[in-house]
Amino acid sequence: xxxxxxxxxxxxxxxxxxxxxxxxxxxxxxxxxxxxxxxxxxxxxxxxxxxxxxxxxxxxxxxxxxxxxxxxxxxxxxxxxxxxxxxxxxxxxxxxxxxxxxxxxxxxxxxxxxxxxxxxxxxxxxxxxxxxxxxxxxxxxxxxxxxxxxx
Amino acid sequence: xxxxxxxxxxxxxxxxxxxxxxxxxxxxxxxxxxxxxxxxxxxxxxxxxxxxxxxxxxxxxxxxxxxxxxxxxxxxxxxxxxxxxxxxxxxxxxxxxxxxxxxxxxxxxxxxxxxxxxxxxxxxxxxxxxxxxxxxxxxxxxxxxxxxxxxxxxxxxxxxxxxxxxxxxxxxxxxxxxxxxxxxxxxxxxxxxxxxxxxxxxxxxxxxxxxxxxxxxxxxxxxxxxxxxxxxxxxxxxxxxxxxxxxxxxxxxxxxxxxxxxxxxxxxxxxxxxxxxxxxxxxxxxxxxxxxxxxxxxxxxxxxxxxxxxxxxxxxxxxxxxxxxxxxxxxxxxxxxxxxxxxxxxxxxxxxxxxxxxxxxxxxxxxxxxxxxxxxxxxxxxxxxxxxxxxxxxxxxxxxxxxxxxxxxxxxxxxxxxxxxxxxxxxxxxxxxxxxxxxxxxxxxxxxxxxxxxxxxxxxxxxxxxxxxxxxxxxxxxxxxxxxxxxxxxxxxxxxxxxxxxxxxxxxxxxxxxxxxxxxxxxxxxxxxxxxxxxxxxxxxxxxxxxxxxxxxxxxxxxxxxxxxxxxxxxxxxxxxxxxxxxxxxxxxxxxxxxxxxxxxxxxxxxxxxxxxxxxxxxxxxxxxxxxxxxxxxxxxxxxxxxxxxxxxxxxxxxxxxxxxxxxxxxxxxxxxxxxxxxxxxxxxxxxxxxxxxxxxxxxxxxxxxxxxxxxxxxxxxxxxxxxxx
Numbered sequence: 042x043x044x045x046x047x048x049x050x051x052x053x054x055x056x057x058x059x060x061x062x063x064x065x066x067x068x069x070x071x072x073x074x075x076x077x078x079x080x081x082x083x084x085x086x087x088x089x090x091x092x093x094x095x096x097x098x099x100x101x102x103x104x105x106x107x108x109x110x111x112x113x114x115x116x117x118x119x120x121x122x123x124x125x126x127x128x129x130x131x132x133x134x135x136x137x138x139x140x141x142x143x144x145x146x147x148x149x150x151x152x153x154x155x156x157x158x159x160x161x162x163x164x165x166x167x168x169x170x171x172x173x174x175x176x177x178x179x180x181x182x183x184x185x186x187x188x189x190x191x192x
Numbered sequence: 193x194x195x196x197x198x199x200x201x202x203x204x205x206x207x208x209x210x211x212x213x214x215x216x217x218x219x220x221x222x223x224x225x226x227x228x229x230x231x232x233x234x235x236x237x238x239x240x241x242x243x244x245x246x247x248x249x250x251x252x253x254x255x256x257x258x259x260x261x262x263x264x265x266x267x268x269x270x271x272x273x274x275x276x277x278x279x280x281x282x283x284x285x286x287x288x289x290x291x292x293x294x295x296x297x298x299x300x301x302x303x304x305x306x307x308x309x310x311x312x313x314x315x316x317x318x319x320x321x322x323x324x325x326x327x328x329x330x331x332x333x334x335x336x337x338x339x340x341x342x343x344x345x346x347x348x349x350x351x352x353x354x355x356x357x358x359x360x361x362x363x364x365x366x367x368x369x370x371x372x373x374x375x376x377x378x379x380x381x382x383x384x385x386x387x388x389x390x391x392x393x394x395x396x397x398x399x400x401x402x403x404x405x406x407x408x409x410x411x412x413x414x415x416x417x418x419x420x421x422x423x424x425x426x427x428x429x430x431x432x433x434x435x436x437x438x439x440x441x442x443x444x445x446x447x448x449x450x451x452x453x454x455x456x457x458x459x460x461x462x463x464x465x466x467x468x469x470x471x472x473x474x475x476x477x478x479x480x481x482x483x484x485x486x487x488x489x490x491x492x493x494x495x496x497x498x499x500x501x502x503x504x505x506x507x508x509x510x511x512x513x514x515x516x517x518x519x520x521x522x523x524x525x526x527x528x529x530x531x532x533x534x535x536x537x538x539x540x541x542x543x544x545x546x547x548x549x550x551x552x553x554x555x556x557x558x559x560x561x562x563x564x565x566x567x568x569x570x571x572x573x574x575x576x577x578x579x580x581x582x583x584x585x586x587x588x589x590x591x592x593x594x595x596x597x598x599x600x601x602x603x604x605x606x607x608x609x610x611x612x613x614x615x616x617x618x619x620x621x622x623x624x625x626x627x628x629x630x631x632x633x634x635x636x637x638x639x640x641x642x643x644x645x646x647x648x649x650x651x652x653x654x655x656x657x658x659x660x661x662x663x664x665x666x667x668x669x670x671x672x673x674x675x676x677x678x679x680x681x682x683x684x685x686x687x688x689x690x691x692x693x694x695x696x697x698x699x700x701x702x703x704x705x706x707x708x709x710x711x712x713x714x715x716x717x718x719x720x721x722x723x724x725x726x727x728x729x730x731x732x733x734x735x736x737x738x739x740x741x742x743x744x745x746x747x748x749x750x751x752x753x754x755x756x757x758x759x760x761x762x763x764x765x766x767x768x769x770x771x772x773x774x775x776x777x778x779x780x781x782x783x784x785x786x787x788x789x790x791x792x793x794x795x796x797x798x799x800x801x802x803x804x805x806x807x808x809x810x811x812x813x814x815x816x817x818x819x820x821x822x823x824x825x826x827x828x829x830x831x832x833x834x835x836x837x838x839x840x841x842x843x844x845x846x847x848x849x850x851x852x853x854x855x856x857x858x859x860x861x862x863x864x865x866x867x868x869x870x871x872x873x874x875x876x877x878x879x880x881x882x883x884x885x886x887x888x889x890x891x892x893x894x895x896x897x898x899x900x901x902x903x904x905x906x907x908x909x910x911x912x913x914x915x916x917x918x
Binding site: 169 | 264
């Protein structure tokens with residue numbers, strides 16, 4: 042049994058220590074907003090926050106998390122930067138198929154958490170780990186800048 | 193009000209038969225059927241369209257709209273709803289799009305005659321039909337109000353889901369109130385569509401209806417299906433096409449509780465309580481495969497076959513003028529090649545299946561082909577399609593991958609061995625290595641120029657595998673021609689007096705083929721636009737000027753090419769090892785002119801600096817969606833040109849995941865300006881064509897920057913290293 046702090050709630054789950062957080066969230070806790078894309082931390086679809094920082098949940102064993110606070114896409118809108126990013130995404134219609142966007146939004150929110158006014162190279166560094174096959178990158182970049190400027 | 197479409201909507205409406213009925217809760221249910229099961233009148237000889245859509249208007253005025261097309265990011269839920277809401281005259285916010293159930297009889301695409309989302313056909317197929325559905329519904333609401341008030345329908349107007357009687361103090365009846373009465377009325381056989389000036393949603397960049405749930409994790413894709421008792425399976429199919437399981441050593445699996453081995457002749461699955469457990473079980477197996485003859489195939493052999501194929505005379509898809517004579521003099525020959533490609537949508541393949549003890553089957557998943565999905569399951573189980581229930585989900589990317597149903601068949605075959613529902617999820621490695629690949633093509637081309645630098649003769653021979661043959665089970669092609677493989681080549685936009693287009697069916701061994709975003713025109717446009725650049729150089733002309741000189745028959749393309757040159761700063765000088773490349777194309781009913789600017793380092797690294805693309809897609813429904821599709825399509829194509837290459841060794845696909853089947857990332861993506869020009873031409877398709885604009889504009893920019901012509905994709909950077917400008 043492993044206890045995880047997810048979106049402000051403690052969840053005690055029957056999972057082996059080596060189970061990646063991704064599958065604990067999706068298959069056991071039932072939070073399916075976090076997506077499986079590659080399983081090897083190459084695409085970023087599984088990005089969640091651990092203590093406010095972006096991590097790839099597909100390679101993070103639940104046994105290594107301890108008491109740290111996990112935030113998923115389902116609750117990121119409750120944080121000021123998460124809400125700003127979501128609004129900015131909607132304002133300029135970033136999404137297409139949407140499958141990667143949970144991860145994109147989590148990475149972008151983590152970026153704003155540590156860099157309130159990111160420039161292009163900050164955006165490149167923070168977002169290059171998130172693949173979008175629909176090709177929404179141009180709008181992602183713009184939406185992050187818009188969110189940073191918003192109050 | 194006047195007709196707003198030049199494509200003869202009045203004529204089409206006479207071929208329509210409206211279905212009227214009472215919806216649950218007493219509302220109006222309205223459907224359109226052309227010549228199908230509902231039609232009482234003799235079917236007309238020729239159907240221009242075969243649209244079927246169903247709308248229910250509830251007592252509270254809410255409209256539910258069964259969308260026949262799949263939402264895979266292209267915005268079709270929104271754009272089709274715009275067409276309906278505008279003519280029905282209801283607020284878009286009151287329209288709820290729902291995925292239509294599988295039924296070719298009711299929801300077949302007017303273009304493919306089956307329920308299918310592909311080929312950039314949604315708007316082209318449903319534009320007029322859905323406007324007519326909406327207009328018919330509106331006319332019935334007006335008629336119902338006229339009856340209720342005892343006035344003439346002509347004296348009434350509608351606004352935002354209400355019928356208004358201005359002559360009598362502006363009294364109002366809502367559509368919800370009118371629905372029960374309207375449901376008893378005969379359907380109008382003729383409807384008048386709104387004039388352009390009265391359109392409220394069509395042609396406007398309204399917000400996507402599917403976006404809010406895609407930014408908060410609530411959107412449900414096939415892979416997100418959850419239900420009581422659901423098991424999850426990891427799957428491994430034969431890594432060689434046609435191969436069989438030789439032996440499975442499951443000794444380690446036996447010590448792992450709660451896991452079930454499913455061993456079939458050509459695939460193995462491990463079923464568990466969650467995906468991680470199933471995958472660990474799979475990793476614990478030692479599977480030996482017998483690949484058979486295909487295990488001897490390497491990509492080099494396929495390319496040798498393609499080269500040989502391209503040297504043979506092919507089936508003639510088009511011939512004009514005197515080609516032999518025109519090519520007798522000074523002739524330019526070139527070959528341009530495109531590799532096999534995987535689709536790699538972000539949502540790996542998956543399907544959830546419950547094969548029930550009563551002989552029925554339930555399916556959950558995302559597909560581009562709803563009815564074919566049902567058929568795949570019923571075929572695999574040997575049961576009637578009526579025994580299959582399909583629950584439709586959002587697609588985490590389609591790109592043509594989900595036009596195939598192999599993932600349905602495999603999931604059903606696994607589920608047959610499982611007690612209860614099972615979600616079969618492919619790993620990314622399985623997704624890339626078990627794809628239906630975009631065929632590799634070799635284009636062998638020849639051309640001659642007149643003294644004043646105009647193209648005189650042109651031959652374009654395409655050798656490659658046929659997707660059409662693949663999806664029809666290897667049937668011989670009609671006249672030896674794959675219409676998709678030569679699409680874009682036979683309708684080459686340039687005025688060329690003497691030309692011949694040929695196709696040589698050259699089937700690759702050991703790879704399954706499928707549709708890939710942009711399909712045939714990806715290859716043809718790449719070959720034509722590469723050749724045009726080479727010929728411009730030979731003629732000593734500027735690449736844009738050379739193209740413009742050959743676009744006398746294509747005023748729309750000519751106009752946007754001029755705009756693209758202007759907006760991109762085409763004639764402005766650039767520093768050394770920088771260059772601009774152009775691509776002009778006519779595909780899927782839309783015209784696109786694109787200029788890409790690059791720099792190429794001395795090491796051969798390509799930096800894409802800027803992309804400018806001008807689109808004439810005719811009448812628009814949602815211009816911002818068009819821009820988004822072209823932005824994304826260009827990157828999809830450019831990703832392939834920069835990185836995409838599926839290769840075989842010993843019959844096995846060598847690429848595994850995003851580390852070795854690379855994608856463009858945000859740090860490699862330049863600004864992409866897309867301008868959508870307004871037009872009153874028929875609406876064109878837009879999901880596919882952006883894709884073909886990327887590779888040619890890129891290789892032509894590389895040519896301008898380095899003097900090196902790229903003949904095969906993806907671009908071999910070693911060819912660009914430390915070369916000086918010619």
